[in-house]
Amino acid sequence: MPGIWAVIVAAGRGRRFGSPFPKQYTLLGQESILSLTLNKFSRHRLIDGILVVVHPEDIELFHQSCPDFSASVRLATGGDTRQESVFNGLKALEQDPPSSVLIHDAARPFIKADVITRLIEKAASGEASIAATPVVDSLKFSTGMIIEKNVNRDGLWQAQTPQAFPYEMILSAHRQASDRNDFTDDAAVAEYAGHPISLVESGRENIKITTPDDLILAKNMIKQTDTNGYLxxxxxxxxxxxxxxxxxxxxxxxxxxxxxxxxxxxxxxxxxxxxxxxxxxxxxxxxxxxxxxxxxxxxxxxxxxxxxxxxxxxxxxxxxxxxxxxxxxxxxxxxxxxxxxxxxxxxxxxxxxxxxxxxxxxxxxxxxxxxxxxxxxxxxxxxxxxxxxxxxxx
Incomplete structure (x- = not known):
């Protein structure tokens, strides 16, 4: 299994989304959110293969919602947490390992091709890196809906996916972190294993569709963007x-x-x-x-x-x-x-x-x-x- 693979994490249940089935299978235009996400990686000239991590109960739903990818991607089953699901996906590639992997949320269908390219270049040079966008809004700290203090936003970045790593680096990091289940992204897992993480600036359009309001925003965005996410x-x-x-x-x-x-x-x-x-x-x-x-x-x-x-x-x-x-x-x-x-x-x-x-x-x-x-x-x-x-x- 040469080259660069994308691991798409699609095992979540989307409980905050308020849908009878997981959000990644919701239609956005004529395609499911997951299908649109897969399109971004399948069309990228540097991606050699795609593995999708799905919930064990969603395998048939995957084939129904992503018919164009039924025969072209590999599937692995997820675990109880995102961290465990990613680890399962990485282990599924272990028999014939790629050189690098990009780990991406299924519900981020607006990632741009040039961001994927820059992340691949970082991983190819041996670096770990993540897509991120600088925080631009004023930040307030509150524990009870009353502002307690202002938070300086200088130097703050909002983490996104894809997150790119040399394959052996991130697989080893997940093994080291397997006794914990509180990491919210793979950059935190890699940092726990002692690896520095660099940032690749992405745009604010690379949203993660999490709530019904996000879906409304995404429906408007898809009318105004091309297949690479450009306006x-x-x-x-x-x-x-x-x-x-x-x-x-x-x-x-x-x-x-x-x-x-x-x-x-x-x-x-x-x-x-x-x-x-x-x-x-x-x-x-x-x-x-x-x-x-x-x-x-x-x-x-x-x-x-x-x-x-x-x-x-x-x-x-x-x-x-x-x-x-x-x-x-x-x-x-x-x-x-x-x-x-x-x-x-x-x-x-x-x-x-x-x-x-x-x-x-x-x-x-x-x-x-x-x-x-x-x-x-x-x-x-x-x-x-x-x-x-x-x-x-x-």
Whole structure:
């Protein structure tokens, strides 16, 4: 078992959380808290393996809540305390030991990739280190809800996880501390064994979800962060396209073939709705327009279905760590009537973009018999796309 392993501590019962089942299996967005945490380590380029310490009664719950990881992580069963659970996890790696381990709380799903990297570098050099954030609030001491004294916050840090160690160092430290059960984290265990611990500054976003209020905060955070825990920013793009009519028996609009007395003229299938939306997404990305990626002079696009252009734009959003939040297309024409086909168009665009239909808006209007659309010489479309991209991507 070479390299670096993450030991994720998920054996707690979460009694302060007020849930009928352990908090780490609660949904946060579309995934469980534990699954989101596992994602952070499974996607990190320096992590070679993951071991999850679960409660003996939660093994089936783990497989139900983290189906993407059922076959890719190892499991160990926890003990009566966090300290004992970690020790069980470390011993489970003993037959083929890694060089370093990162020990992390299951209920901290917002750890950033760069913090993991810095901790790994410390462990690789033989150091023990922990993620921590400096205390910024004023501190008061009280035993009965009356302030008894102020506490100087200078030099105070709030300990977090991951906590990283050379494997043999932390395993030996846990053996030495096995006659006690009052250590609240692994840094305290290592200190008890005489090892100095260094700090790796993390952010305040690396919260441990402990109470229902924490879950509310986490739900808001997940809407605003990418998979590495970085804040997202919103971008909006505008697209416009127009195609004239020619002889034919249908038009293709927003991915749906609609019967009509004529068809739209174009190098591809002339889907004016998808063309406008593709340009809107590319505009939000600041990556040119549809013509710069699929030039009409290129014969390979002659007669092509326009959904592949939209798929390209969708995949560009994903490649930059972004997500599509909402799209809105307005079709301008006298005929054909859009209303009877609106639902099919909505479903088709949602399918192409891999987003829920509730995030797709399709509208239609006429130009009151004015202009080329009013004279039924063609169809125009406007589109607006809202996406989120990592704010730090540059």
């Amino acid at each position: 997202m920013e919103s971008r909006t793009g505008l697209g416009y396209d127009v195609h004239s009519f020619e002889e034919g028996d249908h038009v293709t609009l927003c991915g749906v073939d609609v019967p009509h007395s004529r068809k739209l003229k174009g190098h591809s299938d002339a889907d004016v709705g998808l063309h406008a939306l593709t340009d809107a997404l590319l505009g939000a990305l600041c990556e040119g327009d549809i013509g710069s990626h699929f030039p009409p002079s290129d014969q390979q696009w002659k007669g092509a279905r326009s959904d592949q252009f939209l798929i390209f734009a969708r995949d560009r959003v994903k490649a930059r760590g972004g997500k599509i939040i909402h799209v809105d297309v307005t079709l301008v024409c006298e005929r054909p009537k859009i209303g009877p086909h609106r639902e099919a168009m909505t479903e088709k665009m949602a399918e192409i973009l891999s987003i829920p239909p509730s995030r797709v808006s399709i509208k239609a209007t006429t130009s009151e018999r004015l202009g080329f659309t009013g004279r039924e010489e063609g169809i125009a479309a406007q589109a607006v796309a809202t996406i989120q991209l990592p704010a730090n991507e540059e």
